[in-house]
Amino acid sequence: MAGPPAPGERIRAFADVYGLALPPAWQHWCEEQGWLEQPDEGWELLGLLPAPSGMDAAAMLAGMRLANREVPGGFPADLIPVERLPERQLACLKLDGSDDPPVVLIDLDDPGGWADAQLAADRFSEFAAEFTEQANALREAMGFLRHAQRAVRTGKRAAGQAPRPDDWRAYRFCSQNVVIAIIVLRHNRDDNVLDVGACLVTALSRLAQDAPARAVCTLLLAESYRAGGDLSLRFLQGTRPGAGHVPVPWPIARWAARCGADIDRSSGMVPADAARRLFIESIQVGDHLRRRLRSDSVRAEAAAICYGMASGLWAPAEVEVALGWSAHPGRLLRGVTDPLDRACFSADLLDVRSALLVASLVRRVAAGPGGQARLDVEDAAQPVDLIVGDDETCIVQAAVIELADWSLGPRVIPSAGRVRLAVADAEPDQLRPAIDEAVARVRGYAADVRAVLCPRDLLAVERSLRDRLVAEAARADVYLLAAPEYTPGLTIQAADKLSRARTARQ
Amino acid sequence: MTERLLVVLDMPGPWPGSGQPDPDGFCDVVTAALTEERRAAGGPLSQEDLRRHDAACIAIERIARRRGTAVATLSAQAIRGWQASGGAPARAAAGFHPPDAAPDWLRALSRQVQGEGGAILERAAQRLQARRHGVVLSPSPVPEGPLLVMPQPAEVTWHARGNPDPVAASAFRLIDPQWEPFAGSEPRKAAARRLWRQLAAAIETGEPLPVGAGARHDVLAEALRVAAAITTRAASVRILYVDGSEAEPFPLPILVPRRLAGHGPALRVGLMSMRHTTMDADVGGYWFRNRLVSTSRTHAETDAFCAAETVRKLADVYSAGIRRVELLQTGFEPAVLGFYRGLLRWLRTTGADLVVQPEYLVRGPVPGTPWGN
Numbered sequence: 001m002a003g004p005p006a007p008g009e010r011i012r013a014f015a016d017v018y019g020l021a022l023p024p025a026w027q028h029w030c031e032e033q034g035w036l037e038q039p040d041e042g043w044e045l046l047g048l049l050p051a052p053s054g055m056d057a058a059a060m061l062a063g064m065r066l067a068n069r070e071v072p073g074g075f076p077a078d079l080i081p082v083e084r085l086p087e088r089q090l091a092c093l094k095l096d097g098s099d100d101p102p103v104v105l106i107d108l109d110d111p112g113g114w115a116d117a118q119l120a121a122d123r124f125s126e127f128a129a130e131f132t133e134q135a136n137a138l139r140e141a142m143g144f145l146r147h148a149q150r151a152v153r154t155g156k157r158a159a160g161q162a163p164r165p166d167d168w169r170a171y172r173f174c175s176q177n178v179v180i181a182i183i184v185l186r187h188n189r190d191d192n193v194l195d196v197g198a199c200l201v202t203a204l205s206r207l208a209q210d211a212p213a214r215a216v217c218t219l220l221l222a223e224s225y226r227a228g229g230d231l232s233l234r235f236l237q238g239t240r241p242g243a244g245h246v247p248v249p250w251p252i253a254r255w256a257a258r259c260g261a262d263i264d265r266s267s268g269m270v271p272a273d274a275a276r277r278l279f280i281e282s283i284q285v286g287d288h289l290r291r292r293l294r295s296d297s298v299r300a301e302a303a304a305i306c307y308g309m310a311s312g313l314w315a316p317a318e319v320e321v322a323l324g325w326s327a328h329p330g331r332l333l334r335g336v337t338d339p340l341d342r343a344c345f346s347a348d349l350l351d352v353r354s355a356l357l358v359a360s361l362v363r364r365v366a367a368g369p370g371g372q373a374r375l376d377v378e379d380a381a382q383p384v385d386l387i388v389g390d391d392e393t394c395i396v397q398a399a400v401i402e403l404a405d406w407s408l409g410p411r412v413i414p415s416a417g418r419v420r421l422a423v424a425d426a427e428p429d430q431l432r433p434a435i436d437e438a439v440a441r442v443r444g445y446a447a448d449v450r451a452v453l454c455p456r457d458l459l460a461v462e463r464s465l466r467d468r469l470v471a472e473a474a475r476a477d478v479y480l481l482a483a484p485e486y487t488p489g490l491t492i493q494a495a496d497k498l499s500r501a502r503t504a505r506q
Numbered sequence: 507m508t509e510r511l512l513v514v515l516d517m518p519g520p521w522p523g524s525g526q527p528d529p530d531g532f533c534d535v536v537t538a539a540l541t542e543e544r545r546a547a548g549g550p551l552s553q554e555d556l557r558r559h560d561a562a563c564i565a566i567e568r569i570a571r572r573r574g575t576a577v578a579t580l581s582a583q584a585i586r587g588w589q590a591s592g593g594a595p596a597r598a599a600a601g602f603h604p605p606d607a608a609p610d611w612l613r614a615l616s617r618q619v620q621g622e623g624g625a626i627l628e629r630a631a632q633r634l635q636a637r638r639h640g641v642v643l644s645p646s647p648v649p650e651g652p653l654l655v656m657p658q659p660a661e662v663t664w665h666a667r668g669n670p671d672p673v674a675a676s677a678f679r680l681i682d683p684q685w686e687p688f689a690g691s692e693p694r695k696a697a698a699r700r701l702w703r704q705l706a707a708a709i710e711t712g713e714p715l716p717v718g719a720g721a722r723h724d725v726l727a728e729a730l731r732v733a734a735a736i737t738t739r740a741a742s743v744r745i746l747y748v749d750g751s752e753a754e755p756f757p758l759p760i761l762v763p764r765r766l767a768g769h770g771p772a773l774r775v776g777l778m779s780m781r782h783t784t785m786d787a788d789v790g791g792y793w794f795r796n797r798l799v800s801t802s803r804t805h806a807e808t809d810a811f812c813a814a815e816t817v818r819k820l821a822d823v824y825s826a827g828i829r830r831v832e833l834l835q836t837g838f839e840p841a842v843l844g845f846y847r848g849l850l851r852w853l854r855t856t857g858a859d860l861v862v863q864p865e866y867l868v869r870g871p872v873p874g875t876p877w878g879n
Contacts, residue, residue: 189697189719189720189722190693190694190696190697190720190721190722192720227719227748228718228719228748228749229719304750327582327583328583328586334750338599339551339559340542340543340551340559341589341599342559342601342602342643343512343585343599343600343601343643344585346512346563346601346643347510347512347582347645350510351510424647426645426646426647427567427568427571429568429571429572430571430647433646434647434648437648491560492557495556495560499553499556499802502749502804503749503803504749
């Protein structure tokens, strides 16, 4: 809903009072509409006439300048508030002398960050268009929900009935107490595309730039993959049959442009190739793994691998190890091998067990020295880099790698920032040759702290043999580490992961 | 890249059926693993069955490492390559081979091995045959005995490529089916035309037809039915489900029902229970139990299970005098394809005069093209 045009004298008066040179694009917008409002939630894009809440940009600016007069430097003179956001945030025009200036997000509780505010849109006209898009999307989402509630009330649909992939359904996507996105989607069987009937993406200054768009892309593309689509997305104006397409939402289009995915925003489509690229760039992994995913060698499996990580089946460290060490990583991560083909399946189990052991160590390092390892990504105390080489060794890097409690024998692994690692994983009766092999692999890297990671079974082997193994490793200046997992548990975990990977897409 | 090694162990047993004492339980664990393999032949295994098989194989390998004698070592990748080459025997990648099968397996393997390895395996096969020993393959971090060298394919493909059939494909392209069952639904007609083009392309190139994400189950069934009717020579189309699993190629024989209404009572069924409960009053029962179909397995396995179930049930239904089955067809492509695959298999085997009349739900039930001998 738009307000009436603001009179020219009111606009000029505002400029004169504050000594501002109003940018023509915003001035023109104010001359066409006094404000915009989203009726369901009462969002307002402020102009120079009082919006339904009674607020306008002039009043807001006056309030900000008055309320922040104690703040050093006061409220920045080059900002004009145009939208109140949740969590005490504001969207403001940043007067940089251009005709169509950028819009930035500021946090009222963080005056120190005002000078370096996060960019919400490159131009006000884009911001206003995005406001309208999001307002329409919210109206469609609310309309869909009311329709679904009515269907339940009238008995057309059971309240607890889970929607099928090709049913329209709404998601509210949250991180802790922040709504990142509201999405209405379905898999369109006729055109083999994921239809998005409404897509609202949050913009909060406390979130990293593009973080909401990345999360939403991950959700949409994972959903598309799971439903059997080729990853392509189509944005529609609501869920009614025959609904026309709408442009790709600005946050997604901006993110796609930044990560080099080739999409035409106005077409409302994200084609399969661009979607694959977007999936790879959106998934939360380190640079090294992302480079591997971009490579042509995993092109055919990239979507399956990204989905495996997005769904929590595979940890990024496990994928990194599989891609580096497995002879057939794509098949491994999709769980293709028939478990009855034991000769091949046992090799897959060993590959996954190695990946599990390394991932376990990465989680331990991420928890930090003495960390109480509540190891969600968000709980990680320090970032960890894992670089997996083709020679069956890997490098673990972090600010502090403290693994004394995993060390065997009197020689405790020193605290370091970088450890060269090999894995000795085998059945308990094969540990000795497995350790010998692993020690030989890391022996040459004399510049690094070197360690061989074993399953916990090492603690159960005969004492004299264990002491001998530790002593032999020590002679090569290699430390033996015992992970918390025992072989039987590792095997069960590995088989379970392979089984879930086989049936992930249905 | 990790080359996972497998040691080929000459294992004296006791193997099942030998009647020898079994102090370390070797015979028991082999029997347990073989039992699961036998079950797998009757349909896909449950997770619990797979766990039992896995546990049995771990025990077999552990005992064999203690009591067996290393013959040679090869890589798991080599076994994969052998399997993918299309020339490998059944159970080529099994973890053990009892005495009656071990010499043949070793000889088949020896034909793939380069250099001295072939002779080593041939001698081992003779020795095994003379002593009634079997073979166990155990993963090992280091090679034991000679390391066998086998040719590595440039790319190990999971499924052998199908045979391109441009002649059959051209027949498909000459025909423009009218898709009468979908007269009331333009989207379905469009999907059917699209699927028809995909079908022709799949047959022409020998590539699989993707199933499950694009055309709906009713469009798919109708297209396969039309294809079956126009095929003038034995052809088949590869089926690739959305989960990446490939089912057996779907046969497309000449199949036009001679009698549209079989004599005797008809049976009206839905495809799968507990999915569209509003249909309960319209049908006499459901062909598949949801609980048995919707378990954790690949779509190709579900397809195979449904085909086997259908063959079994058709025999029962036919012997009860039913000559016409009216199928109110609902979704889940592996079950749909499994049903028709089982139907074709049973019809071909028995030559019975049974007709299946599908009904699709396109704004109400719409009769599809009937299937039968």
